[in-house]
Amino acid sequence: MKLLILAIDSATPVAGVALLTEEKLLKEEFSNYKKTHSETLMVMIDRVMKECECNLDELTAIALSIGPGSFTGLRIGMATVKGLSQAKAIPLVAIPTLDAIAHNITGTKALVCPLLDARKQEVYTAFYAVGNTYPQRLGDIMACSPEDFVEAALEKAGEQGQDGFILLGDGYYRYREFFQEKLGDRIKEVPLHLALPRASAVGSLAIDKVRQEDYADPLELRPLYIRLSEAEYRLGKGEL
Amino acid sequence: MKDILILGIETSCDETAAAIVKNGRHILSNVINSQISIHQQFGGVVPEVASRKHIENIAGVVDMAFKEAGLEYSDIDAVAVANAPGLVGALLVGVSFAKGFAYAIDKPLIAVNHLQGHIYANFLEHENISFPAICLVVSGGHTSLLYMKSRGDLKLIGETRDDAAGEAFDKVARFLGLGYPGGPAIQKAAQNGLAGRYKLPRVFMDRNNYEFSFSGLKTAAMNLWRKSEKQGDANISDLAAEFQEALVEVLVDKTVRAGLEYKVNTLLMAGGVAANQKLRNMLKKRAEETGLQLYFPALQLCTDNAAMIAGDAHYYYINEQFAPLTLNAHPGLWSL
Numbered sequence: 001m002k003l004l005i006l007a008i009d010s011a012t013p014v015a016g017v018a019l020l021t022e023e024k025l026l027k028e029e030f031s032n033y034k035k036t037h038s039e040t041l042m043v044m045i046d047r048v049m050k051e052c053e054c055n056l057d058e059l060t061a062i063a064l065s066i067g068p069g070s071f072t073g074l075r076i077g078m079a080t081v082k083g084l085s086q087a088k089a090i091p092l093v094a095i096p097t098l099d100a101i102a103h104n105i106t107g108t109k110a111l112v113c114p115l116l117d118a119r120k121q122e123v124y125t126a127f128y129a130v131g132n133t134y135p136q137r138l139g140d141i142m143a144c145s146p147e148d149f150v151e152a153a154l155e156k157a158g159e160q161g162q163d164g165f166i167l168l169g170d171g172y173y174r175y176r177e178f179f180q181e182k183l184g185d186r187i188k189e190v191p192l193h194l195a196l197p198r199a200s201a202v203g204s205l206a207i208d209k210v211r212q213e214d215y216a217d218p219l220e221l222r223p224l225y226i227r228l229s230e231a232e233y234r235l236g237k238g239e240l
Numbered sequence: 241m242k243d244i245l246i247l248g249i250e251t252s253c254d255e256t257a258a259a260i261v262k263n264g265r266h267i268l269s270n271v272i273n274s275q276i277s278i279h280q281q282f283g284g285v286v287p288e289v290a291s292r293k294h295i296e297n298i299a300g301v302v303d304m305a306f307k308e309a310g311l312e313y314s315d316i317d318a319v320a321v322a323n324a325p326g327l328v329g330a331l332l333v334g335v336s337f338a339k340g341f342a343y344a345i346d347k348p349l350i351a352v353n354h355l356q357g358h359i360y361a362n363f364l365e366h367e368n369i370s371f372p373a374i375c376l377v378v379s380g381g382h383t384s385l386l387y388m389k390s391r392g393d394l395k396l397i398g399e400t401r402d403d404a405a406g407e408a409f410d411k412v413a414r415f416l417g418l419g420y421p422g423g424p425a426i427q428k429a430a431q432n433g434l435a436g437r438y439k440l441p442r443v444f445m446d447r448n449n450y451e452f453s454f455s456g457l458k459t460a461a462m463n464l465w466r467k468s469e470k471q472g473d474a475n476i477s478d479l480a481a482e483f484q485e486a487l488v489e490v491l492v493d494k495t496v497r498a499g500l501e502y503k504v505n506t507l508l509m510a511g512g513v514a515a516n517q518k519l520r521n522m523l524k525k526r527a528e529e530t531g532l533q534l535y536f537p538a539l540q541l542c543t544d545n546a547a548m549i550a551g552d553a554h555y556y557y558i559n560e561q562f563a564p565l566t567l568n569a570h571p572g573l574w575s576l
């Protein structure tokens with residue numbers, strides 16, 4: 001049976017919806033304009049489905065970018081997807097947002113470092129080695145200051161024998177000057193169309209998981225926040 | 241005529257709720273997953289924590305609503321959701337889920353104002369409520385008096401200028417170490433106390449208008465407590481009783497006066513604080529004395545629930561007032 005996957009991303013200011021089979025990206029919508037996801041996402045889904053004359057019943061799975069990212073953005077996407085999948089019993093595939101951004105990159109010896117603006121002077125990041133295959137994540141996803149990121153990236157590149165750094169994602173552009181100053185021409189930038197999360201990459205990463213039926217439990221699935229809420233954090237510190 | 245079955249979803253504050261109501265009257269299921277025990281450790285509702293719990297609970301709560309009603313997803317005629325007012329991040333979970341669910345089963349989406357839902361809780365239980373009516377909406381977020389010309393025609397005639405009544409209960413309970421939520425905590429402490437041993441002001445503002453203010457009463461209660469603690473004669477039950485009485489007296493007085501002045505036959509009460517026993521008893525007594533017909537919802541329908549959302553939505557369904565896929569959540573909208 002042919003796989004048909006609807007992929008959704010609303011983790012950052014970008015909203016994206018894509019429909020794909022194993023062989024073909026059928027349609028993709030990408031929006032990085034200031035309208036809120038709650039007003040746009042469902043309309044984008046509807047447009048993608050209608051234009052491809054696709055019925056929800058035909059979907060093999062829905063792939064979702066689960067974070068890290070904006071807490072509210074993540075929940076808008078996840079709640080929408082939970083509603084869709086529950087009503088029609090469509091399996092869900094959870095894809096970490098940073099994995100999807102790293103998936104924009106192929107064939108490089110450089111260390112791939114997707115960065116998302118985490119506010120509070122921090123970024124969400126993880127390191128990926130590409131080599132001759134798809135990007136493989138090296139270690140955990142973390143929230144850290146740009147300074148700590150630079151330190152960790154230098155260490156990781158040393159371990160891996162990698163020289164350059166591919167920095168991408170909105171967290172890179174937010175602190176670009178600082179990163180340029182610290183890492184200079186070892187930074188390789190990517191063209192604009194690869195710099196931010198793409199729903200097509202979320203869907204593409206989901207293909208293998210769908211083949212293996214590596215599905216998320218819709219009752220258990222929750223966003224990958226990485227951070228505690230402010231109140232939980234303070235409670236843990238004994239400030240409340 | 242065919243029965244109309246509506247799924248209601250409610251996530252405006254700290255309850256994740258789903259319910260199925262038939263023909264706007266018969267509650268087939270009413271599932272509420274309360275987060276009270278989680279927020280207790282923070283001394284009040286933390287918006288981000290509430291939103292996180294909603295996304296964890298929503299799918300299970302909706303599923304349970306269908307199981308309890310003995311229905312399949314495809315059996316319902318519409319999906320209704322509270323989209324204002326409330327905590328915006330919390331509302332968005334319900335709104336987004338409702339959109340996805342309604343879209344998938346290809347049924348209309350209906351947006352319901354949460355406060356209007358509270359008012360509608362009266363109609364779930366009582367038939368033939370006659371209009372015009374005065375409605376007191378009293379909760380942790382609101383203290384408002386409304387003039388209702390008919391079921392859907394409401395006019396705000398007065399509201400609180402500072403704290404909502406429920407908010408004042410919460411703050412004083414927290415100050416006295418009685419816990420959260422404050423309304424039930426103060427009501428419980430007051431049972432062993434006597435109003436009048438402490439003297440707190442009845443803050444009427446202008447006797448001729450319908451505005452409320454509870455911030456001064458709250459401060460007076462806190463000051464009185466500090467003072468009596470110093471004197472060594474502090475009695476928490478007596479203070480709780482006096483505070484409750486001072487707050488309730490003002491609510492009752494202004495509500496009854498509005499009823500008489502606007503020449504209505506009916507008084508309605510709605511919202512979480514409408515579950516307060518003192519308020520229910522006192523308003524009942526005054527309504528009887530003045531010949532006004534009083535209605536209030538059963539205790540479990542006073543606090544946040546989705547049956548009131550599904551019930552209110554029936555009216556929109558009949559009038560084919562459906563929401564678009566662009567529906568958003570609004571924190572403070574009084575769209576009445």
Ligand SMILES: [Zn+2]
Pocket residue numbers: 354358379511512543544
């Ligand atoms: Zn409420």
